[in-house]
Amino acid sequence: MSLTLYLADWFRRLSPFTGTTLPHVATYTRELPVSMARMYENAIDGDHLPWLHRETFTDMTISESDNTGWRGQGYLQPRSFTTWMELELRLDRENHRWITTTTRGLGKGSQVITHAIPLAENRIKVVVDFYVPKLPKALHKMYGKQLVDTYTRLYDQDLEMMRTRQRALDIAASAQPDSNPARIVLGNRTGLDSQLPLQFELAGRPYRLVRIGDKLVAHASTCPHRLGPLQDAKVVDGQVECPWHGYRFNVISGECTSGQHGQLPLAPVISIDNDEVVASSEENV
Ligand code: FES
Ligand SMILES: [Fe+2]
Structure with a gap:
């Protein structure tokens, strides 16, 4: 003013x-x-x-x-x-x-x-x-x-x-969990770090791959509160903060750490298969 x-x-x-x-x-x-x-x-x-x-x-x-x-x-x-x-x-x-x-x-x-x-x-x-x-x-x-x-x-x-x-x-x-692949190769382990954070979709839902310490972790890139965007949120101390109302979530556990109710949706499991980084729906692992 x-x-x-x-x-x-x-x-x-x-x-x-x-x-x-x-x-x-x-x-x-x-x-x-x-x-x-x-x-x-x-x-x-x-x-x-x-x-x-x-x-x-x-x-x-x-x-x-x-x-x-x-x-x-x-x-x-x-x-x-x-x-x-x-x-x-x-x-x-x-x-x-x-x-x-x-x-x-x-x-x-x-x-x-x-x-x-x-x-x-x-x-x-x-x-x-x-x-x-x-x-x-x-x-x-x-x-x-x-x-x-x-x-x-x-x-x-x-x-x-x-x-x-x-x-x-x-x-x-419109997401059809059963009609899309529940497994996706995200890239070669050696070259992937330069592409992080990496956005991807699995079964029609958006996720993001980030590095937490020495671990590659996927998290849902839509906030569970009102579906705010988390794909550009900075990861600080293993947490992301939603830009719409400030809810924070632990990227690994999905738990809301800012005091409100809520939990990030279950994210794909990340594994290494023949030097390739693979994201899979939990139930298929
Ligand atoms: S939509 Fe993310 S905190 Fe409200
Ligand atoms: Fe407004």
């Missing part, structure tokens, strides 16, 4: 003026190639804010959440005592909309009302209206531009997340 905007927000919050209506300062619209189901899921998922949108939010804790919304407290980037805020989102499925209110801190009293309009099975349009109380008319344009720029970035990231999740759901729905 720019210094000018921050000062404008304080000026607004300290202003004695109280209007009866919330001034509308900007609208952001965008067509998105996703279903309403993916969009609603994204809206009521407050936990992704400090992970997927880490350049915008930090140290955000979701203190309440259910299938109608959430309430969370945290900071806008860059973190300082001046950028703390509390947000609340309420989903109104009947009217295809959700309202995000800043209930405390920076931006207090502001509301963002998003309408989602279904255009086709996997295509929607969002119309996002920004309302900021007590903001002088002269500042609407500057304030509105900052909000639209921020939401453009947030929706770029949300779109990537929703499309990746839809692809993962489609793969899971």
Whole structure:
């Protein structure tokens, strides 16, 4: 957030003026190639804010959440005592909309009302209206531009997340474990290290081969929480961290090590056969 905007927000919050209506300062619209189901899921998922949108939010804790919304407290980037805020989102499925209110801190009293309009099975349009109380008319344009720029970035990231999740759901729905080979040669033992980490598929499911110490290990490259992508996650201390909500998993045991419930799906067993590295489904070993 720019210094000018921050000062404008304080000026607004300290202003004695109280209007009866919330001034509308900007609208952001965008067509998105996703279903309403993916969009609603994204809206009521407050936990992704400090992970997927880490350049915008930090140290955000979701203190309440259910299938109608959430309430969370945290900071806008860059973190300082001046950028703390509390947000609340309420989903109104009947009217295809959700309202995000800043209930405390920076931006207090502001509301963002998003309408989602279904255009086709996997295509929607969002119309996002920004309302900021007590903001002088002269500042609407500057304030509105900052909000639209921020939401453009947030929706770029949300779109990537929703499309990746839809692809993962489609793969899971169409995977035919018995109709594909349950054994695959990944390469020659001597040349393989230069290709690590190596992504591969077995029985239609994505995995990744990594080296942990002197062992070659395969792990599922889809997160069991909401099917987030693990194929590019760095392996640190034998663990991978999902970029969507920060769940961490032990690559060898699959166990969730960040305190939530969850376990990586069973991965293929890696063995050496005639100097070749082979991945096999557990039941066939
Ligand atoms: S999808 Fe949520 S932590 Fe991976
Ligand atoms: Fe988001």
